[in-house]
Amino acid sequence: MDFVLFGIGHLLFFLLFAPLLNGIIKKSKALLQNRRGPRLLQPYYDLRKYFAKDMVISEHASWLFHVTPYAVFTFVVVAALFVPTISTTGPLAVYSDLFVIVYLLAAARFFLVLSSLDTASAFGGMGGSREMAISALAEPVLLLSLLSVSLSAGSTTLSTIVEYGRQVGWTGASFAHIFAVLGFVVVLLAETGRIPVDNPDTHLELTMVHEGMLLEYSGKYLALLNWAASIKQLLLYNLLASVFFPGVLGWEAGNESILISMLVYIAKIIGIGLLFAVIETSTSKMRLFRIPELIGASFVLSLLAIIAL
């Protein structure tokens, strides 16, 4: 029964905290840029607005267009179900294989890019092709940086990796670890669509990758896709927090420190969010064809992490 409650809590955390994380990052970016910025809870209001609005659907759209928001949301939430947050036990813990998580996110992307081509608009094609190109380059780096920690742990199951990291503690920190973290941070920039890879705040032709794919969506569908994007962002930050910095306290059934471990975990996530807000404010968006150089550099870093193991 404990586990079921924990599972539901885990799921609700991902669903409810994801927009708040977005709001925190937006607010911190604004404060860094000397603006007041939107209120912290604005993403929730946005979601409520989108769910209530009517939809305008292109006349060229097929069944794929209507299925995609549900498919993307489902794949991202299923991936979120499987990742370990503060606990590494539980009935779903053994199925949290890192390849499964990566490929579930790839499945969500498959549907989204196809739907962007569905509406016969040039913006959709542009966003879709750029998204496939950037994510194709980011995928080897993602795998390589996660592999460096999983090779030391001896398993590809994320809960085992987190458990191993917790047992090893500070002795596990090394240059290999630092390189892997740097590589993973660059991948996070690419996967969550932040400056310098993509600009999440504009809908300009020159800068849009993720926004280009969402351009033809409105109303309920747009709400689902935006929510799924923020859940994916939270999921990836969670990977950075739990896998690379396994943390001081974890929760096992019966342990009273659940509150402290939850607070530490949320502090880690918000810290990562602030880190990305600082990165976004301090750099500008790179030219599209310079992005492979950035990702290539992080590939070399992750490769060094593997060799230095």
Next chain:
Amino acid sequence: MFGLDTLWQIAMVLFLIGGGVSLALYKRYHYANIAGHTTLLIGSLCSLIVGGTALIQGEQVKILQFGWLPYSYFDLYIDGIGAFFISVISVVSIFVAIYAMGYTQEYYGRRNIGWLAGLVNIFVLAMLLVVTANNGIVFLVAWELMSLVSYFLVVYEHKDAAATRAGFIYFVMTHVGTAAIIILFLLLYSVSGTFQFDALRSNAAHISPLMRNFLFLLALLGFGTKAGLVPLHIWLPVAHPAAPSHVSALMSGVMVKTAVYAFLRVIIPFSADLPLWWGSLLIVIGLVSALIGVMYALVERDMKCLLAYSTVENVGIIFTAMGALFVFKYLNFQMGAVVAAAAMYLHIFNHAVFKSLLFMAAGAVAQVTHTKDMDKLGGIIRKMPQTAAAFFVGAAAISALPPLNGFVSEWMLFQSLFQLGIQGKTSYIGTLAPVAISLFGLVGALVAASFVKMFGAVFLAQPRHADLEQVTEVPLLMRNTMLVLAGLCVVCGIFAAFILQYFDTAIFLVTGWHISFFIAGTTLVPQTALQLGALSPGGIIVAIFVVLAALLAADRIWGRHTHIRVDETWGCGIDLTPRMEYTGTSFSQPFKVIFRAIFLPERSIKKEYVGFPYFTHIIRYQSSVTPVFEKFLYRPAGQIVMSITHQFRRIQTGRLQFYLGYIFATLIVLLLFVK
């Protein structure tokens, strides 16, 4: 007693009858179609029963043995490995038979259906003979028969110059490979004194390491040509598209796997004592083939060429799994070897299923639209909904989306490479394996990109040509096979654990160990402890259904009743035309730029204007990718061969005195040396 060998003989006779009857009935094309393909269907069912029973029950079936050839006799034998490949061949040819009954209706009155149906029967028979041959001579005869029959099938559309050129390249490349294979078998005969395959294992110990290495390289050259390993792959993207679609499905899904079978058959006897570099070379070649295959698939415009390049990529995956298997045998690590063998077999089966589905769907589209060019299609998802749905499942399966079958075999490959990374920490393998995993991640993402491009350009958006308005759905026979294959992709993904248990005999014969991994329900646990890596496709699909159900329920309970208005897509304020949407070529343009070191793309843009340069009225855009292997490898090699042969023309002077002189000189030489 109705034994398995009798059933096999019935199947072979059926194929022969089918071949003969179809050829005889060529004037009555409808009857030739029905007769030829019915024998194919029933023969394949029989061979599936034989192969499946032999595989599941682990029997070894001796079929025929009679002496009629010098140095050997006609000997067919089915063991675990052969049974597996027979099952794969039979499954694909059952679906091809039904599909072809509908597909060949296009050729009524235009071409000789009897020839097509008859040849397909003989082709499948030849492939089955290849995987059951028990000695080198029978193998070579069956191999050559398979190559010749497939050549005639490739040039079936002989009026098309591209098809005849494709047939020529295929003919040359396959005989280059066959030459290497003949040398291989002759060398094996010279060191072990027999052509029999079962004797290879006992004689393998007597062969010197140098000779073994040479035999390995010969086998790689010979069988790699047929399998389509880089750089011997150039025939695949021209020959597979040129053939009729059901033949392409057979060639891509099954014929390249016979090369994998043959390689296994020849090399496994040496696996008790093999060097490390054999396995690492296979891993590297597999990785390079996968990368090159998928990159060229990305920039292809022709639907079937894209699918053919994707076959090159999947063959690379299979050979990488084989390489991992060999490295584990070198390290004597049971768990890893079994996982690698399971990954290899599972991918062979899965690829046969989804690749034949994709070729059938591409053939269906090409048949009704009369074009294979993706950039001329578009918007036919509403006209051909079932073909589109089947194609979608095939594209999702090949892009390794969970929980379909492609994902399960890729996951097993990743697990075996991961184990390699852990076990091989002391040597270069410890770095090669993780790099291989990450590059296969790149390959997987590029595969997804190419199939998104293909599905999007062919089915989605607006039709790029006015003729596409008249497109209708294909006949029921073709649709049903595609839908069943799509269902098979889903089922084989979710229940992969059950299927793997049946491969135990085949895995045992290749590795020397039985499946030791833990299978609980639909969960696969390749390592002995549950925490070290587990995959539950059943769990994933259940989770997907639960979340989707919850989402739809939440939508019904709390969802606001919103209206949907249908309107035109935003086109920046001007009327949207089909010219504005992204074509397949535009979709892959970022990749062309990013990987320009490999593609060496050439681009020319010419503008014509009236008056001022600002008022351009025609733009000519031309973009091409340099065919690197043809330009830098094959053309120079061909030129060297031609220049050498031109030197030989000097002996043909045309004057009688020289020829008499040659005869005289030869006579002297023979008299001196034959003493």
